[in-house]
Amino acid sequence: MADTMQFDLVSPERNLVSVPVREVRLPGADGDLTAMPGHAPAIVNLRPGLVTVVAGDGSATEFAVTGGFAEINNDSVTLLAERGHPRAEMTQAVFNEMMAQARRRVEVAKERETAGEELVAAAVKLLADMEALGTHIGLDPNQANFPH
């Protein structure tokens, strides 16, 4: 069996990354998972978090994503994310903006009369995941407390 597989990180606007990799660690909605060549085909929902991509020579690259889903095949992983940033580009400013967006969603969900409990809960969970992501890579979620 081949020891690498194709990894694509696709955003709605363009293809962000397309490289051969040895393994991909994904922040699944139900828990983290690692995909390696020969993985059973699966479609996995992602929560906001870090995606770690390990290239053939063992070097790892990290990307921050704001959720989306991954399509895992025998010899390829395709990640569809609305936003994906290499970790190096995840500055406080970018993170602030993401946090603001997540907060806005919570507010919108709460305001909406017809929204069920689940919708609010989902938005709150998204916000919590975003905060965890920020803390994990050393960015301060509370700095993003500007009014909008």
Add this chain to the structure above:
Amino acid sequence: MPSLKDLKNRIGSVKNTRKITKAMQMVAAAKLRRAQEAAEAARPYADRMASVMAGLTAAAAGSDMAPRLLAGTGEDRRHLLVVMTSERGLAGGFNSSIVKLARQRLQELLAQGKQVSILTVGKKGREQLKREYSDLFVHHVDMSEVKRIGYENARQIADEILDRFDAGEFDVATLFYNRFETVISQVPTARQIIPAVVEEGEAAASALYDYEPDESAILNDLLPRSVATQVFAALLENAASEQGARMTAMDNATRNAGDMIDRLTTEYNRSRQAAITKELIEIISGAEAL
């Protein structure tokens, strides 16, 4: 018979017009290339999304648990028409062709006794529909500040649509936009986005996948994203079509201006020659009289 001076001024003004239309054509050509590239770049995401969706919806469509975005509200009474046009004119029949299609659909629906509401994106369509149907407007999205269409724009429009759907304002939503076929051909298209249309034929490979968390959770997450993706694709197609239409229109205008300059120049030369001949005759007949 216009005087020589009038003709000269006229030629000058048409020449200026030609310069402007020529410049607009070249600007449109450059923008068209960029718009086409953007549409091209967005395709992989949309394709993957569509293929995953096809697999999931085929499985879910039959079951009673299908989400409302897929199965619909069970009614077909209230329609939302999302009419996407441009912010600027001078693009040939670009805006009118979309409006024409939307209006045709609107009249059909009204004739069937359905309830219709309109959401417009872009100023031009709003202006054209306002005269007759202003009481049906529910929302307008202003794109005049948007230089480059991003996914964010599409998401805002999609959120607006989804909010209204969740609030129970309509049963069926249809997008109206121009599909970009070639530079000279843009096809006004109506595309139903809610409830989602299940595409047949691609579902074969889907049964092999494991789904995590489970199929319905993923589908619930995916359907709103898919609406946004389709809105995004429509926006990009529309942007490319607009530039294509403008380019063709401006090309025609430039050519017409050239023809007009030729005609006016001929007329100018004729009148000038006539004036010279007249003066000569006057001089000669004056000399003969002596």
